[in-house]
Amino acid sequence: MISIITFIWAFFQALNPVILNGEIVLLDRYEYLILEEDKDIKFQEIIERNDFTKIDQQSKNFGINNDVVWLKYVVENNSEKEGKYFYINNSSLDSLELFVVSENEILESYVGGRLVDFYSKPILSKSIIFDINLPIGKTSEIFLKVKSVNKKIITSTITNRNYLENLINRENILFGIFTGVIVGLFFYNLFLFFSVRDKLYLIYVIHTVLVWFAQSSILGFTQEIFWPNVVWLNLRSGVIFSSLVSIVGIWFLRVFLSTDKFIPKLDKGFYFIYLVYAFILVNAFFFSITVSYQTLLVTQSIVVLYVLLAAFAVQKQGYRPARYYLLAWSVFMLGIFLFVLSEMGIIPTNDLTAYIMPLGSALEVVLLSFALADKINILKKEKEKEQAERLRVLKENEQLIREQNTMLEEKVRIRTDELEQALRNLQNTQSQLVSQEKMASLG
Structure with a gap:
């Protein structure tokens, strides 16, 4: 029962215009219509169509496709200025057309998107901004045509330049x-x-x-x-x-x-x-x-x-x-x-x-x-x-070389002693032979 009441309230709320009496107004009530890319429909036919779908949320993702999305906002300008800025919080939208309509008559039309001349934007920025005029004290309809190969997520705000x-x-x-x-x-x-x-x-x-x-x-x-x-x-x-x-x-x-x-x-x-x-x-x-x-x-x-x-x-x-x-x-x-x-x-x-x-x-x-x-x-x-490992190996090698040198020196010393002893023995033997020869000569 509560859900039915909520639905009915949202339905009638969507029909009411968004009142513009402040500096910043978020357009969170609107209607949308999705058309295939190859359908070429004149704008006058769009105005007269009654198959727009009502929606009551801040933003909606219309997907990544080649469809053409039409958005319809109903606003009532109760402020003291006609000039407003229509801001869309999605800089990746390719091509947009905006129409201000009152009593089925087109008052203003604008183009925008990232594919338009950058230096023709009302404010030089990556953002998509339209400088629009809305009649004071009257209810107007804003139609927005969106064509984009990227995501079509549109969050719209009417605000001031500051x-x-x-x-x-x-x-x-x-x-x-x-x-x-x-x-x-x-x-x-x-x-x-x-x-x-x-x-x-x-x-x-x-x-x-x-x-x-x-x-x-x-x-x-x-x-x-x-x-x-x-x-x-x-x-x-x-x-x-x-x-x-x-x-x-x-x-x-x-x-x-x-x-x-x-x-x-x-x-x-x-x-x-x-x-x-x-x-x-x-x-x-x-x-x-x-x-x-x-x-x-x-x-x-x-x-x-x-x-x-x-x-x-x-x-x-x-x-x-x-x-x-x-x-x-x-x-x-x-x-x-x-x-x-x-x-x-x-x-x-x-x-x-x-x-x-x-x-x-x-x-x-x-x-x-x-x-x-x-x-x-x-x-x-x-x-x-x-x-460190290399240094350790080098030290071990150095120690091994040192030990091998010591062993070699010891072996050389021992061998030298043996040779000296042999030399002495040889000299003694030679002396004995000489003495024996002398004794033999004397005999």
Whole structure:
């Protein structure tokens, strides 16, 4: 009975407009309509349709597909200003069209998304923002058309410029902290590579750079910094760098934990994973980016478990560096799982799931740096132990040589005494013979 009452209340609540009388209003009541990509419908037909589905929640994941999603918001502007900012908390949406309608008449229309001209945005940012005008004291309908190959998770807010600038500054600060951590680890380990000439440090440096590009692409910062209007890269950078960082990460694992030595059977499985990532990359470059993104999400979920299994198997054999790797990968694995679950719509999208991947990646590279340092200490101790063993062997050899020299000297002394005694005997015998010859001559 309670559930029926709740449903009826939600139904009628969705029909009521969202009142705009404050600075920040979250549009958590709206209707949606999903159309197939190949259906070309005029906007006037969209206005007249009555098969929109009502919903009462902050955000909804419409999946990773090629469908076109229409959202309909009913708002009443009771504030003193017409100008408002319509903000969407998902910078990875490709193409959006927004229409302001009153009494079935289009008042304003706008375009947005990451594929539009970056410098035409009302606020230069990776975020998707529309500068809209809403009639004062009237009820308006806002229609939003969303086309995107990535996740279609839309959380909409109508607010003012000051709020948006503060929000953007906060995101920039967090991203700056993340970048500072990555840059510091990059130069530190690059210096170690040139010092010790161990290829493991070079792999780690490459991995660190790709971690930054992968997370920056997911958050939309690479578009803002490097290629604001390169449509091809804007569409594919997230998939490309996520695949590359996974490939190099597995390479680092295999070298760091010597999987070919400790777990040769499991190590062979990584070659199959390489093939899957190669398929994702080829498909992203030449065919369907949507299929690549869907495959990547499933692959990431399987790979994190397989890597965890491999690291645990190595650690079980008593290899100490595997403990630190397990810790680093467990943190990263948690971030990947939460991110994938939010991308698939299994768990709701919020600030935690939005920033869990950069946080998990930063912690991972930091912990992997600790793991490398620990491995240096282990190698140093092993080298010291090896040097001590060599020194012990050298001392034993030196002692043996000394004892052999002493024995040789003793033998030489004894032999010399014997020769001297023989010489004396020979001299005595010779003297006796001489005396006998003299006596014989006298006789």
